[in-house]
Amino acid sequence: MSHHPPNPPIIHSFATTEVMVSSLASFIIKAQKDSIDKKGRFTVALSGGSLPKQLSGLIGNPAVKWDKWQVFYADERVVPLTDPDSNHFLCSNELFNKVPIPKENIRTIDIALLDDLEELSDAYEKELIKEFAQKDSARFPVFDLILLGMGPDGHTASLFPGHELLAEEDRWVAYIEDSPKPPSKRITLTYPVINHAARVVFVAAGAAKADILCTVLDHPEQGLPASRVKPAHPGQLFWFVDQPAAAKLQVSSDEFKL
Numbered sequence: 001m002s003h004h005p006p007n008p009p010i011i012h013s014f015a016t017t018e019v020m021v022s023s024l025a026s027f028i029i030k031a032q033k034d035s036i037d038k039k040g041r042f043t044v045a046l047s048g049g050s051l052p053k054q055l056s057g058l059i060g061n062p063a064v065k066w067d068k069w070q071v072f073y074a075d076e077r078v079v080p081l082t083d084p085d086s087n088h089f090l091c092s093n094e095l096f097n098k099v100p101i102p103k104e105n106i107r108t109i110d111i112a113l114l115d116d117l118e119e120l121s122d123a124y125e126k127e128l129i130k131e132f133a134q135k136d137s138a139r140f141p142v143f144d145l146i147l148l149g150m151g152p153d154g155h156t157a158s159l160f161p162g163h164e165l166l167a168e169e170d171r172w173v174a175y176i177e178d179s180p181k182p183p184s185k186r187i188t189l190t191y192p193v194i195n196h197a198a199r200v201v202f203v204a205a206g207a208a209k210a211d212i213l214c215t216v217l218d219h220p221e222q223g224l225p226a227s228r229v230k231p232a233h234p235g236q237l238f239w240f241v242d243q244p245a246a247a248k249l250q251v252s253s254d255e256f257k258l
């Protein structure tokens with residue numbers, strides 16, 4: 001057990017969204033290289049919203065070793081995979097259909113279980129156990145990279161303000177039936193999983209994020225869901241933000257350099 005407190009977040013801010021997007025791609029490629037050098041694979045969890053579009057710097061980039069990626073969803077809406085509400089549908093349209101990633105490297109929810117949230121989330125947890133094969137030994141999986149967005153209420157993945165799921169300490173994957181943002185039924189990675197990752201990256205762009213970014217980063221004591229993302233040492237939290245989003249921040253930030 002490590003007794004180090006979590007490292008403070010590292011905040012990278014960029015003059016424009018375009019520069020942010022290309023620096024994010026460089027950051028991901030470096031994380032990919034470190035992970036493949038160590039273990040021959042790269043385990044990633046992705047969320048929906050605007051995030052998949054912000055990964056466009058990876059498209060057509062020969063440095064990305066797609067066959068080594070093992071992709072899970074940080075959260076997923078409980079809808080068919082062809083439904084426009086599905087995060088998998090979104091990520092496929094924005095990214096995966098445009099790059100040579102083997103289909104079997106993307107772990108989707110089991111659509112045969114859409115009517116049973118308990119079974120659906122258990123089945124997704126089993127997919128994680130298969131990949132990480134350490135449910136008993138290490139207790140929680142260690143993703144190489146978890147990529148998250150943040151909603152205007154400070155939610156992240158499907159962890160919403162004031163929801164009982166914020167206190168989940170045991171399960172890897174949990175379900176929610178009463179999401180304040182539609183669709184109401186979702187599954188989500190839990191904090192123990194998110195906070196065991198080697199790297200967690202939030203991406204936030206645009207002036208609409210300025211107030212909530214300030215609350216989440218300058219006032220973590222308010223305990224909004226995004227503020228509770230605090231990867232345990234030696235894990236590290238990063239924020240990639242553009243200037244309009246960072247405009248009201250008091251904590252210091254810098255540009256990301258390789």
Ligand SMILES: O=C(O)[C@H](O)[C@@H](O)[C@H](O)[C@H](O)COP(=O)(O)O
Nearest residue numbers: 048049050051149150151157181
């Ligand atoms: O599941 C959802 O309802 C959305 O995916 C949501 O979690 C989104 O990621 C954030 O609200 C950030 O949204 P933007 O990235 O579009 O700002």
